[in-house]
Amino acid sequence: MTDTRAAPTLPQPYLLFLGDVVEPGYAKTAFGLRDWAGDKCVGEFACDGAAVSAGLERMTPAEARARGARSLVIGVANSGGVIGDSWVAPLVEALEAGLDIVSGMHVRLAAVPAIAEAAAKHGRRLIDVRTPPAGIPVGTGVKRSGKRLLAVGTDCAVGKKYTALALANAFAARGVDVDFRATGQTGIMIAGGGMPMDAVVSDFEAGAAEILSPDADPGHWDVIEGQGSLFHPGFAAVSLGLLHGSQPDVIVVCHEPDRQKMLGTTYPTPSVEDTIALNLELGRRTNPAIRCGGVSLNTAKLSATEAERLITAEGERLGLPVADPIRGGVAFDRLVEYCLG
Amino acid sequence: MTDTRAAPTLPQPYLLFLGDVVEPGYAKTAFGLRDWAGDKCVGEFACDGAAVSAGLERMTPAEARARGARSLVIGVANSGGVIGDSWVAPLVEALEAGLDIVSGMHVRLAAVPAIAEAAAKHGRRLIDVRTPPAGIPVGTGVKRSGKRLLAVGTDCAVGKKYTALALANAFAARGVDVDFRATGQTGIMIAGGGMPMDAVVSDFEAGAAEILSPDADPGHWDVIEGQGSLFHPGFAAVSLGLLHGSQPDVIVVCHEPDRQKMLGTTYPTPSVEDTIALNLELGRRTNPAIRCGGVSLNTAKLSATEAERLITAEGERLGLPVADPIRGGVAFDRLVEYCLG
Numbered sequence: 001m002t003d004t005r006a007a008p009t010l011p012q013p014y015l016l017f018l019g020d021v022v023e024p025g026y027a028k029t030a031f032g033l034r035d036w037a038g039d040k041c042v043g044e045f046a047c048d049g050a051a052v053s054a055g056l057e058r059m060t061p062a063e064a065r066a067r068g069a070r071s072l073v074i075g076v077a078n079s080g081g082v083i084g085d086s087w088v089a090p091l092v093e094a095l096e097a098g099l100d101i102v103s104g105m106h107v108r109l110a111a112v113p114a115i116a117e118a119a120a121k122h123g124r125r126l127i128d129v130r131t132p133p134a135g136i137p138v139g140t141g142v143k144r145s146g147k148r149l150l151a152v153g154t155d156c157a158v159g160k161k162y163t164a165l166a167l168a169n170a171f172a173a174r175g176v177d178v179d180f181r182a183t184g185q186t187g188i189m190i191a192g193g194g195m196p197m198d199a200v201v202s203d204f205e206a207g208a209a210e211i212l213s214p215d216a217d218p219g220h221w222d223v224i225e226g227q228g229s230l231f232h233p234g235f236a237a238v239s240l241g242l243l244h245g246s247q248p249d250v251i252v253v254c255h256e257p258d259r260q261k262m263l264g265t266t267y268p269t270p271s272v273e274d275t276i277a278l279n280l281e282l283g284r285r286t287n288p289a290i291r292c293g294g295v296s297l298n299t300a301k302l303s304a305t306e307a308e309r310l311i312t313a314e315g316e317r318l319g320l321p322v323a324d325p326i327r328g329g330v331a332f333d334r335l336v337e338y339c340l341g
Numbered sequence: 342m343t344d345t346r347a348a349p350t351l352p353q354p355y356l357l358f359l360g361d362v363v364e365p366g367y368a369k370t371a372f373g374l375r376d377w378a379g380d381k382c383v384g385e386f387a388c389d390g391a392a393v394s395a396g397l398e399r400m401t402p403a404e405a406r407a408r409g410a411r412s413l414v415i416g417v418a419n420s421g422g423v424i425g426d427s428w429v430a431p432l433v434e435a436l437e438a439g440l441d442i443v444s445g446m447h448v449r450l451a452a453v454p455a456i457a458e459a460a461a462k463h464g465r466r467l468i469d470v471r472t473p474p475a476g477i478p479v480g481t482g483v484k485r486s487g488k489r490l491l492a493v494g495t496d497c498a499v500g501k502k503y504t505a506l507a508l509a510n511a512f513a514a515r516g517v518d519v520d521f522r523a524t525g526q527t528g529i530m531i532a533g534g535g536m537p538m539d540a541v542v543s544d545f546e547a548g549a550a551e552i553l554s555p556d557a558d559p560g561h562w563d564v565i566e567g568q569g570s571l572f573h574p575g576f577a578a579v580s581l582g583l584l585h586g587s588q589p590d591v592i593v594v595c596h597e598p599d600r601q602k603m604l605g606t607t608y609p610t611p612s613v614e615d616t617i618a619l620n621l622e623l624g625r626r627t628n629p630a631i632r633c634g635g636v637s638l639n640t641a642k643l644s645a646t647e648a649e650r651l652i653t654a655e656g657e658r659l660g661l662p663v664a665d666p667i668r669g670g671v672a673f674d675r676l677v678e679y680c681l682g
Contacts, residue, residue: 141574141606198544205543205578233482233585233627237546241578265482267626285608286574 010127010192011070011100013039015061016054018046019076020086029104029186030054030075036165037190042069045094047086052076061090061097071100071127073189081106083115092118100125104185129188132200132208139206139245141286146216149293149339150248150283151226154275156235156263158256159298159325160226161187166325167252168223170336181212181224183242197227198238205238209245221340224248230278231270232262240282247286250293250339251279257297257310272318293339294321351468351533352411352441354380356402357395359387360417361427370445370527371395371416377506378531383410386435388427393417402431402438412441412468414530422447424456433459441466445526470529473541473549480547480586482627487557490634490680491589491624492567495616497576497604499597500639500666501567502528507666508593509564511677522553522565524583538568539579546579550586562681565589571619572611573603581623588627591634591680592620598638598651613659634680635662 014037016030024031033041034054043059046052054075061072072094078084083091083105091101095118103109109126110116119126149167151160161184168180180187182194195212197205213222224246228235253276259269270278276292283290295318299307307324311331315322321338323331355378357371365372374382375395384400387393395416402413413435419425424432424446432442432450436459444450450467451457460467490508492501502525509521521528523535536553538546554563565587569576594617600610611619617633624631636659640648648665652672656663662679664672 138605139575141608198542200543201539202541202543202546202579202582203539203576206575231626234480234547235544236585236623236626237578237582238543240581241543244574244577264479267482282577285572285577 010102010129010189011125012192013042013069014071014073014102015059015064015069015094015099016041016044016056016075017072017090017094018044018050018052018054019074019078019084020047020050021076021078022051024052026078027052027054027076029077029189032186033073033075033189040192042067045072045090047090061094061099065097065099069099071102073102074105077105083107083109083112088112088114091115095119095122095124098122098124100127102127102129102189104129104189106130129185130196130199132196136200136204136211137207138204139210139241141244144210144213144215144247145218146220146222148213148222148224148246148248149250149252150224150243150246151254151296152239152243152251152275152279153226153229153254154231154270154272155229155256155259156232158254158259159296160254163252163254163296163325164223164225165190166332167336167339170332171221171223171340174336174340176221176340177217177219178221178223181222183212183225183227187225197242198235202237202241205241206245209242213246226254229262229270229275230282231267231275233265233267243279243283244286248283248290249287250291250341251276251283252293252296252335252339253279254296254298257299258301272314292320294323294335296335297322297324299324299327351443351470351530352466353533354383354410355412355414355443356400356405356410356435356440357382357385357397357416358413358431358435359385359391359393359395360415360419360425361388361391362417362419363392365393367419368393368395368417370418370530373527374414374416374530381533383408386413386431388431402435402440406438406440410440412443414443415446418446424448424450424453429453429455432456436460436463436465439463439465441468443468443470443530445470445530447471470526471537471540473537477541477545477552478548479545480551480582482585485551485554485556485588486559487561487563489554489563489565489587489589490591490593491565491584491587492595492637493580493584493592493616493620494567494570494595495572495613496570496597496600496610497573499595499600500637501595504593504595504637504666505564505566506531507673508677508680511673512562512564512681515677515681517562517681518558518560519562519564522563524553524566524568528566538583539576543578543582546582547586550583554587567595570603570611570616571623572608572616574606574608584620584624585627589624589631590628591632591682592617592624593634593637593676593680594620595637595639598640599642613655633661635664635676637676638663638665640665640668
């Protein structure tokens with residue numbers, strides 16, 4: 001019984017919208033889409049005077065539509081998480097050109113009257129990927145068919161999304177039947193669908209994870225983007241509902257080596273060992289066969305030599321495959337193969 | 342810094358509305374209000390032909406208003422969780438008489454046009470206690486002053502609400518400065534305020550628990566109603582967010598001895614020992630001094646002799662105070678005193 005109530009498929013391919021940002025840090029969503037869904041992006045579009053580019057061909061919404069684009073994706077944030085006044089005219093232009101708009105902003109697209117009116121007038125959709133679908137059921141814990149891997153973390157923002165994407169790509173490259181299952185806004189845009197787990201009402205958190213990775217063929221893998229950390233005093237509820245509902249066969253623990261305190265708190269970051277142990281302990285509740293497939297280290301702040309040394313040392317210390325998926329290499333191959341079992 | 346964003350104070354005293362139910366099982370909310378907030382209920386009211394009574398004086402909304410009632414509380418459910426057609430005229434009568442309406446139904450009061458219109462016309466409030474307040478913050482895990490006790494459970498519906506109410510009453514009877522903190526709809530109606538934890542978006546679950554039991558005097562106790570179970574495959578996210586955000590000094594584990602399977606699942610009910618251990622392990626994250634104050638057994642299905650025998654045997658086996666708060670007695674006194682430490 002496959003349940004398809006997870007967030008609907010987004011209209012692809014995309015035109016990436018870069019707004020008027022001048023700091024690359026605010027364009028992470030656009031960069032993520034370029035890097036992981038580049039084949040689904042026909043070009044980029046920005047306000048006059050925008051200083052940031054994702055390196056794609058710049059074009060108008062009408063040109064993008066002519067090349068097959070079906071939606072404009074807001075690929076930037078600003079400090080308030082709002083839709084800037086200067087964005088309204090370009091977004092209306094996109095609707096007029098026949099594109100839907102996809103947004104992960106906190107503010108709803110339809111809350112901006114000019115955008116709501118233009119969408120209604122031109123019969124276009126305004127899609128807020130932070131909004132969960134209606135009718136999410138309560139979790140049952142009933143075992144589903146198929147294989148599942150969940151990327152978990154010692155903390156928030158340590159690389160769970162990119163780890164899951166890299167593992168899904170590597171599985172596919174080995175001929176494995178695999179789906180990446182997105183649980184956050186950027187992941188959902190990359191995948192073209194998914195479940196915004198942190199926006200789901202807590203009573204339905206595990207149920208939302210259950211419908212995100214439905215029954216599948218015995219050889220099929222779902223590689224699921226994790227959220228938060230079981231140790232985070234603010235977000236552990238999200239992590240536990242996702243763990244229980246995903247009933248993973250394999251977890252991969254994601255970690256940033258130099259993270260001293262958990263995001264937004266004074267709490268020390270837990271060790272990789274404690275994170276493995278607690279995820280296995282709690283995950284066993286819905287999948288007694290759960291095991292750890294290895295560790296994904298985010299070594300972006302280290303030199304290649306330092307990263308290699310750390311990856312080797314951690315692998316020996318933990319007795320598990322350790323790799324940085326972004327660096328790839330033999331270490332990552334070992335991680336992939338150990339996950340597949 | 343006391344944060345008062347938890348659900349607003351409900352207008353009390355109440356007139357209990359019993360609808361048209363003929364099965365006492367559907368009137369649990371009314372019975373709970375009668376038993377635990379009897380001093381805040383001026384009477385009861387029902388449709389013609391209703392067969393269930395809470396044993397209070399029957400009166401019209403106008404009579405209740407004249408005796409000081411400020412709201413009508415819907416004290417019944419029906420199988421669909423909806424507002425029955427036959428309820429609309431009596432509810433409109435209550436609004437006309439000057440009463441607000443308080444509801445814990447799934448359907449919103451304002452979704453019934455005749456009720457919404459009457460409320461607007463007479464300037465009355467429609468209060469859905471399942472709706473969390475706006476602006477709940479993300480949890481921080483910052484330690485708060487004052488003492489906290491959380492009633493946790495081996496499963497859902499094992500007596501956590503009544504255990505917390507009985508403990509809060511017993512604390513007060515000993516001269517302790519105490520507040521009962523409600524986390525479910527009936528508890529919120531009894532307390533006249535609280536936080537509907539299962540309706541909070543998961544990203545804010547721990548934050549909602551944090552504002553429910555704000556900073557307090559060092560000798561003050563908050564006795565917090567628990568939700569779900571850390572072992573429940575559907576609801577553990579609610580339980581973990583509540584545990585982290587409550588940062589309890591003391592947990593009391595609630596258990597129904599003859600519960601073989603967890604509510605709505607085929608999962609075996611966990612043991613009391615495992616429930617103590619997991620709550621202490623995870624609760625230590627936000628309060629390293631957490632301890633177990635004892636066990637509350639729901640012995641409603643046992644004879645007095647069987648109950649006493651079981652309570653004694655479990656106390657010896659676990660080496661902790663064990664009692665049924667509804668039966669009270671010396672065993673319950675011991676539990677209360679051990680909780681207070």
